[in-house]
Amino acid sequence: MIKITFPDKNVRQYEAGVSALDIAKSISEGLARNVLSAEVNGEVKDASLPIGEDAKIRFFTWNDTEGKATMWHSSAHLMAEAVEFFYPGAKFGIGPDIENGFYYDIDFGDRMVSENDFAKIEKKMLEFAREKQSFVRKEVSKEEALKYFTEKDDEYKLELINDLNDGEITFYESGSFVDLCRGPHLPNTGIIKAVKLLNVAGAYWRGDETRKQLTRIYGITFPKKKELDEYLVKLEEAKKRDHRKIGKELELFTFSQNVGLGLPLWLPKGAQLRERLENYLKKVQTEAGYLPVITPHIGNVKLYKTSGHYDKYGSDSFQPISTPVEGEEFFLKPMNCPHHCEIYKSKPHSYRELPIRYAEFGTVYRYEQSGELHGLTRVRGFTQDDAHIFCMPDQVKDEFKAVMAIVMKIFTALDFEDFIVQISLRDPDDKEKYIGSDENWEKAETAIKEVAEESNLNTVIEYGEAAFYGPKMDFMVRDALGRKWQLGTIQVDYNLPERFELEYVGADNEKHRPVMIHRAPFGSMERFVAVLIEHTAGKFPLWLTPDQFIILPISEKYQNYAEKVLKFLNNSDLRGQIDSRSEKTGRKIRDAELKRIPYMLIVGEKEEADNTVSVRKQGEGDQGTLTWDAYVGSMQDAIEKEMQKR
RNA sequence: GCCAAUGUAGCUCAGUUGGCCAGAGCAGCUGAUUUGUAAUCAGCCGGUCGGGGGUUCGAAUCCCUCCAUUGGCUCCA
Numbered sequence: 248m249i250k251i252t253f254p255d256k257n258v259r260q261y262e263a264g265v266s267a268l269d270i271a272k273s274i275s276e277g278l279a280r281n282v283l284s285a286e287v288n289g290e291v292k293d294a295s296l297p298i299g300e301d302a303k304i305r306f307f308t309w310n311d312t313e314g315k316a317t318m319w320h321s322s323a324h325l326m327a328e329a330v331e332f333f334y335p336g337a338k339f340g341i342g343p344d345i346e347n348g349f350y351y352d353i354d355f356g357d358r359m360v361s362e363n364d365f366a367k368i369e370k371k372m373l374e375f376a377r378e379k380q381s382f383v384r385k386e387v388s389k390e391e392a393l394k395y396f397t398e399k400d401d402e403y404k405l406e407l408i409n410d411l412n413d414g415e416i417t418f419y420e421s422g423s424f425v426d427l428c429r430g431p432h433l434p435n436t437g438i439i440k441a442v443k444l445l446n447v448a449g450a451y452w453r454g455d456e457t458r459k460q461l462t463r464i465y466g467i468t469f470p471k472k473k474e475l476d477e478y479l480v481k482l483e484e485a486k487k488r489d490h491r492k493i494g495k496e497l498e499l500f501t502f503s504q505n506v507g508l509g510l511p512l513w514l515p516k517g518a519q520l521r522e523r524l525e526n527y528l529k530k531v532q533t534e535a536g537y538l539p540v541i542t543p544h545i546g547n548v549k550l551y552k553t554s555g556h557y558d559k560y561g562s563d564s565f566q567p568i569s570t571p572v573e574g575e576e577f578f579l580k581p582m583n584c585p586h587h588c589e590i591y592k593s594k595p596h597s598y599r600e601l602p603i604r605y606a607e608f609g610t611v612y613r614y615e616q617s618g619e620l621h622g623l624t625r626v627r628g629f630t631q632d633d634a635h636i637f638c639m640p641d642q643v644k645d646e647f648k649a650v651m652a653i654v655m656k657i658f659t660a661l662d663f664e665d666f667i668v669q670i671s672l673r674d675p676d677d678k679e680k681y682i683g684s685d686e687n688w689e690k691a692e693t694a695i696k697e698v699a700e701e702s703n704l705n706t707v708i709e710y711g712e713a714a715f716y717g718p719k720m721d722f723m724v725r726d727a728l729g730r731k732w733q734l735g736t737i738q739v740d741y742n743l744p745e746r747f748e749l750e751y752v753g754a755d756n757e758k759h760r761p762v763m764i765h766r767a768p769f770g771s772m773e774r775f776v777a778v779l780i781e782h783t784a785g786k787f788p789l790w791l792t793p794d795q796f797i798i799l800p801i802s803e804k805y806q807n808y809a810e811k812v813l814k815f816l817n818n819s820d821l822r823g824q825i826d827s828r829s830e831k832t833g834r835k836i837r838d839a840e841l842k843r844i845p846y847m848l849i850v851g852e853k854e855e856a857d858n859t860v861s862v863r864k865q866g867e868g869d870q871g872t873l874t875w876d877a878y879v880g881s882m883q884d885a886i887e888k889e890m891q892k893r
Numbered sequence: 894g895c896c897a898a899u900g901u902a903g904c905u906c907a908g909u910u911g912g913c914c915a916g917a918g919c920a921g922c923u924g925a926u927u928u929g930u931a932a933u934c935a936g937c938c939g940g941u942c943g944g945g946g947g948u949u950c951g952a953a954u955c956c957c958u959c960c961a962u963u964g965g966c967u968c969c970a
Binding site: 350359360361362363445446447448449450451454455456460461462463465495496504508554555556559560563564581582584611613615616617618619620621625714715716733765799801802803804829830831832833834835836837838839840841847849851852853861863868869 | 894895896897898904925926927928929930931932933960961962963964965966967968969970
C-alpha cells in the first residue's frame with residue numbers, strides 16, 4: 248500500500264500501481280470524468296500512469312491552466328492524426344499547446360494546405376475523438392526511436408531525437424498516430440468535444456529563418472461545444488476593438504500608399520488625442536526635472552557609425568541621403584540617443600549637474616520588414632517619448648526607479664492593469680550581437696535586476712531580448728487579440744557613453760564617464776495610442792477624448808441657443824461641437840453614439856426656456872436635464888476624478 | 894523578407910458554372926422636411942472590379958506576374 252497526500256493535506260492509502268484516474272474515481276465519478284492530468288510529486292503526468300510509491304497528488308481539470316495545456320497538447324496529436332489520415336507522408340515538426348489552443352508545424356511536401364481544408368480535418372478530428380482513443384505512453388530507446396522515424400522518413404523528429412539523451416525518450420500512440428512526445432496527455436480523446444482550426448501560417452523550422460518553412464496550423468478545442476461558441480463570439484468582439492477599424496471609424500489616423508508603407512497620417516482627432524497625451528507627459532516630466540531638447544530628423548552617417556547603429560542596422564535601414572558634397576551622407580534618424588549624446592557633449596559637465604535628463608518627442612524612421620507592418624503598432628516612422636538621463640554610476644538605481652514610477656503613473660492613469668514587466672537581457676550564447684565589454688554588461692544587467700527585485704512588480708526575465716547596447720526593462724501590454732506589445736522601456740547603458748566619450752568632472756577633479764539611461768514611458772505615440780484604442784474600444788477618458796460633448800439642437804430653431812451653450816461650455820474649458828444638420832434627433836444621437844462622444848446635449852424648446860441642457864451619456868442613455876452650471880460642474884467632477892488617477 | 898488567404902465606389906458588401914452598358918446600403922452633393930433620446934424622404938454624383946500581361950468571340954470571374962492588406966514566422970536600435 249502507498250500513501251497518497253492530497254492538496255488539502257488529507258492522506259489516503261491505495262494499492263501500489265494505482266493511477267491518478269483510479270484515485271479520482273475513488274473520490275467521485277464526476278471528478279474522474281473531469282481529470283485531464285495530474286501532478287504527482289510536483290510533476291505533471293498522465294492521469295492514467297501508475298503510481299508506485301507514496302506521493303503528493305493534485306488533479307488538473309479544465310479549470311486549471313495545466314489541465315487546459317494537457318487538453319490542447321493532446322489536441323495537437325489528434326490534429327496530427329487527422330492530418331496524417333488525409334496527407335499520408337506528411338512530416339511533423341513540433342506541436343505544442345499554447346496560451347489559447349495549440350499548433351502543429353507540418354511539412355506537407357508539395358501539397359498545399361489552406362483554410363479550405365480545415366472543415367474536413369476538423370470533422371475527422373471529432374470522429375477520432377468520439378472513438379475515445381487512449382494515449383499510450385511507451386518508453387523507447389534512442390535507437391528504437393531513431394529507427395521508427397527513419398522508416399517514417401521524418402527528418403524533423405530525427406533531429407529532435409538526436410538532441411535527446413537515451414533513456415529519456417517516450418512515444419505516445421493515439422489511434423494510428425505515434426509521436427515523439429514527453430506528454431502528458433488526456434486519459435482519452437473523448438474529452439475533446441469541440442474543435443476549431445483557426446489559421447495556417449508559415450513557420451521556420453526551429454524558428455530559424457535560414458531553414459525550411461513548415462506549415463503551421465493553429466487550432467483550439469473545448470470539452471463543450473458551448474465553450475467553443477463562446478470563444479468564437481469573444482474573438483469576434485475582440486476584432487471589433489481593433490485599432491485599425493476604430494481608427495478608421497473615429498477618423499483618428501490613416502495611411503496612404505502615396506506617402507508610403509508604414510508611415511501613419513494622423514487625422515485631426517487623432518492628433519488632438521496624441522497631443523493631450525504628450526502634454527500630459529511633458530507636465531509629468533517637467534515636474535520630474537527633465538529638460539526639453541529638440542533635434543533634427545536626420546544626422547550625419549558618422550554619428551551612427553560612432554553609436555554602432557550603422558554597423559548593426561545600416562544595410563536594413565532607409566538608405567543614407569547623399570548631398571552635393573562628395574562623400575557626405577545623412578541618415579534619417581532611427582534613434583534619438585546619438586543626438587542627445589552630442590547635446591551632452593556641447594559643453595563640459597560637473598558632477599554637480601548630474602543627473603541631466605534630456606527629453607524629446609523625437610520622430611524616428613526604421614525600415615521595418617514589410618511583413619511586419621501592422622496598423623499603428625508597427626510602423627516605419629514613429630515618435631518616441633524619448634529621454635536620456637546622464638548620471639553618475641551611484642545614481643543609476645534612483646534614476647531608474649524614478650522612471651519606473653513615471654511608467655507606473657501613466658499606466659495607472661490609463662487603466663493599463665494587465666501588463667508584463669520584462670527584464671530583457673543579453674543572449675548568453677550569442678554575445679556577438681552586442682557591443683561593449685562584458686564588464687559593462689554585467690554592471691548594467693545587475694543594476695536592472697536589483698531594481699526589479701526591490702520593486703514589488705512581478706517580472707519575467709527574457710534572454711536575448713536586450714538592445715544591442717544594453718539591457719532593458721520593458722513594459723508589455725496586450726492588444727485586443729492578446730498579442731503582446733512593448734510599450735514603456737527603460738534601458739541602462741554603459742556603452743554609448745564610452746563610444747561618444749562622454750565625461751563629467753567629479754568631486755575629485757578627475758574626468759569620469761557618466762551612465763546613460765534611455766527611457767520611453769509610452770514607447771512610441773503610435774503604438775501607445777493603438778493599444779489605448781483597443782483597451783478603451785474608442786471610448787477614451789474625458790480628459791483625452793477629442794470631443795467631450797456634442798450639442799444636438801432639436802431643430803434649426805434652436806441653433807442660436809445651441810451656440811450660446813457651446814460658447815459657455817468652451818469658456819468652461821470643455822470641448823465639443825454642434826450637430827446642426829437637418830436631421831431628426833434620433834439620427835443625431837445614433838451618429839454621436841457611434842462616434843463614442845461621451846455626452847450628447849439635446850436642446851429644444853424646454854431647454855431654451857429654462858436655460859438647461861438634456862444630457863445623454865454615451866452607452867448609458869438619458870441622464871435627465873441639467874442647468875449649464877450643473878452640467879459643467881458634473882463634467883469637472885468627472886474629469887477631476889480622472890485627474891486623481893493621473 | 895518568408896508561408897497562406899484576401900483585394901469590386903470614401904466605407905461595408907452582392908455579383909450564380911466566363912456572356913447585354915458592373916450592383917446595393919451607408920457616406921458625399923442637391924432639394925424637400927424642422928424633427929425630443931440609436932437611421933426622414935427623394936434625386937444626383939461616384940468604380941478602367943488592386944496594377945500589368947495572357948487565355949478566349951467575350952474576363953470582375955480562368956492563368957501568370959507585380960503591388961497592397963490580413964493572419965502567422967523571422968526581425969524589432
